[in-house]
Amino acid sequence: MRLAQALNCTQPPQPGEACGECRACRLIERMQHPDFSVIQTEEGGSTLKVEQIRELQRTLSLAPYEARYKIALLLRFEEANPSAANALLKTLEEPPPQVIMLMTASDGEALLPTILSRCEVIRLRPLSIDQVSDGLQTIWGLPAPQAHLLAHLSGGRPGYALGLNQNPEVLEQRQIRLDDLQRMLKSSRVARFSYAEEISKDRSILLDTLQTWLTFWRDVMLRAAGSAALLTNIDQETEINSVVEKVDLATAKGCVNQLERAIEQVERYINARLVAEVLLLDLPRLT
Incomplete structure (x- = not known):
């Protein structure tokens, strides 16, 4: 978005920068500029569809309305189905004049080789x-x-x-999962089995929970090792320090390894309830 603003800013403070205040910058920031298109998987969907690409191509075939460039931002293009990806090939190979397309992907290897070969790859760090x-x-x-x-x-x-x-609800869910972790660390085997049954009903919820727990245990491991590295869960420092007082570095490393293994197993569609039960039984019981 900042690149789109920089390319079309009418009052750049210096070359290659956006003022953030002119009409073009403000409209792009609100994603309301007629020459700025954002294409992504529709809410509730799992793939980017060929119909979305066809509509984008019709839009890009027109001259810019008011900006210097028409800019298309295609988000998470690894989610494009094969028909959508193939439909874009001709446009990537011969883009219309004054058109710039920006494509993001979490993993370049997930893109079709024919797509990747037509793009200039910029690795974002x-x-x-x-x-x-x-x-x-x-x-x-x-x-x-x-x-x-x-x-x-x-x-x-x-x-x-x-x-x-x-999306404040994401932060709310994170807090619930961290609270669940603290509760499970003090719970009996029976309570852990019950929680494993509950949380394994939805694989995506289980995966999100395990990933949240992993960030916590990595913080515990760093603190136990006396590392100066920055914590991820800075709002959980009291809880992290409390756990560090009760486990040694080897235990913290073991929990990190167990969580990484569990996440990999869930992603490979191994029995979710079994994965959750094994993990919860292996986590230390803290009093």
Whole structure:
């Protein structure tokens, strides 16, 4: 989005930068600019469809309405079904004049080779925690404590941090999962079996829970090792320190390994309830 603003800004403070205040910048930020298109998997869907690509091609075939460039942002293109990906090949090979297409993918190897060969690959690396926090405050107006937390949770990924800010229910679910972890660490085997049965009914919920728990145990491992590395769950420092007082480094490493193994097994569609039961029985019982 910032690149789209920089390319079409009418009052750039210097070449290659966007002012963020002109009409073009403001419309792009609100995703309302007639020359800026965002294509992504529809809400509730699992794939990007060929009909979306056809509609984009019709839009791009027209001259820009008011900007220098028509810009198309195709998000998570690894989710495109084969028909959609193949439909885009001709446009990638011979884009219309004054058209720039930006495509994102979490894994380039998940794209068709014919798509990848027609793109210039730019590998995006995480920003520093301070850079993300500062940006959330200065550009998006977030209060410092919230910006700092989101920066840590995002691991330096601005888009993910913004997504968390725009979807507070995700943070609420994270807190519930962390509370569940603390409860399970103090629970009996019977309670753990019951929780495993409950949480394994939905594989996606189980996976999200395991990934949240993994970030917590990584923080415990870092703190137990005396590492100066930044914690992810900075709002859980009291809970992290409490666990560190009760487990040694080897136990913390073991929990990290067990969670990584469980996540891999769930992703490979191994019996979800069995994975959850084995993991929960292996986690230490803290009193």
